[in-house]
Amino acid sequence: MNNFRKSFFMLCWLICFMPASSLFAFAGDSLLPKSSSRDVKQREVRNYIRPTLYMNFFGTGSRIIKSDPSFPSQIVTHKLGNYKFVTANIGMYIPLYTNTKFSKNDSSTINTFHLLMTINGLSDQPQFAGLSRQHKLYKLGAGLRVIYGFGSKFILFVDASPYIVGDKLDTKQTQEFRFASSAIFNVMLSPSFSIRGGVTKTFLFGNRNYLPMLGFRIGKLDSKFYFSIQFPRMVSFNFQPTPKFSFSLYSKAYGGLYNLSNNDSLYIFGDSIIQLGQSGISNGLRLDFRPSPNFSFFLAGGFSVNNHIWLYAPSFNIRNHSKPFTPYYKGAPDPAIFINFGMTWRFGKAKKSSGNYLMYDIFDLNNTMDPGDNNAGPGNGDIRNNTKESEMQKVQYKDVSDLIEDTDLY
């Protein structure tokens, strides 16, 4: 069993059992006093953001790779053969500390500070039909993020996502530390319109990029329709007909930068490790189903376009005096059909945020900027869309028992 598998098991174990035992109540737990003792402390709800776990699976069909007609490129293209891409991702964020304070200058404005831990694991499998052994790439990380909502319009978001990447074919040599980060400032000009600006260090586009992060949203996050552009991550048009179902037409980036064992001699001048950069844009339709506040899942499909593969070799760049991550090979896989599905679990209770659109923007920002720089987040299942008054008929006594007093009955 190699190191990757051990790390993956360790991560799963941490995700499954550590938070479960320290953060959540088990079935036998109750807020009511236990028989043995009267002094049972109430569990105080402190956080607006609930601990959230999500999983994502993405796969494309097989297609040919096109490259420039130069002889060296054609050799690599021929060696690689057809290309198919499969990735699985598991991630989590856990609120570590939340502070809610009324502003000193204006005691009618609440400022909220959120500190979250993020955990992420990813298994990436670029499958090249021409290679005898397929590379299994991985990425494991744990990071921190800070979100500060202040006034009634502003949010500051800072995310630090350190992680390790490697190739299971040669874990020892290929494992490397990387660091992705983002700093974003969000202004909610009205509940129906917000803008974002910032910077992000990302490997999503198959290289080490420092990019501006610019975005805006039109439409309320809890309304039937809203449109959002979050460059460079995604563009989406969302339709939420009921609180349980939502549809989204979207276009979003995917990809990464990995170390690759050069056991296939993809670079013939002796480097034992090369780098693979890959990226694409997935254009598709996504259906989200949210059967309960604790669980949601989605299914999406569409076309993966604008696909690129780059191969980098350190000795190539040294020899040519070029910048790091200058590719010696560029390939363009044809568009392909993709399928994407995932699940999200949210645990415990959260402080009330109904009607608080700045908090909705905090949720949206937190979900859009997924842990781990994979652009595969949990979705906005923590924002419930508007409820029709006709739903009033579904209310049951146990839902409202603590709201009603005897004097209300006469």
Added chain:
Amino acid sequence: MKKIIFLLSFVFAFLANELSAQNAGVSPKGKSDSAQTASGQERVQALKVAFITKRLNLTSDEAEKFWPIYNDYQDKRDAVRKKLQSDYQIIREKSEQLSPEEFTRIADEEVALKVKDAALISEMNEQLKKVLPPKKLAQLYVAEEDFKKELIKILTEDKANPDNKKPK
């Protein structure tokens, strides 16, 4: 690895309901109602937001400031009421085992919690004075009462005519 991920997802689908049993209740059939209740409470909260927004006719600026204050008040009030419910539960279930001193302590605590409840609404009222015009502030309390009455009406009708209940 795929098998592991699938297995984990199913395990978590099961655990999601169990782990979030912080507000667990037990139905007459003995099953945990936690997930259903959480969903129900969320629905009531969403309905309340719709009801109050419509009644008060809040502008965007007013809503931006109103809801954080009101939600904060509700969270604090919920905590107080849960503590009160917990005290009531003790009296119901353990009255044979409690000493007179403990009864006194619980009674004092109940009164203190009710005073705190009143202090919370007073605090919220002061904060909302800076956010809402007096007319809307006064209408808020009427809207809260009317919302509660609307709920009671529905629940009473359901109980009186169980056949009217829509199938789920």
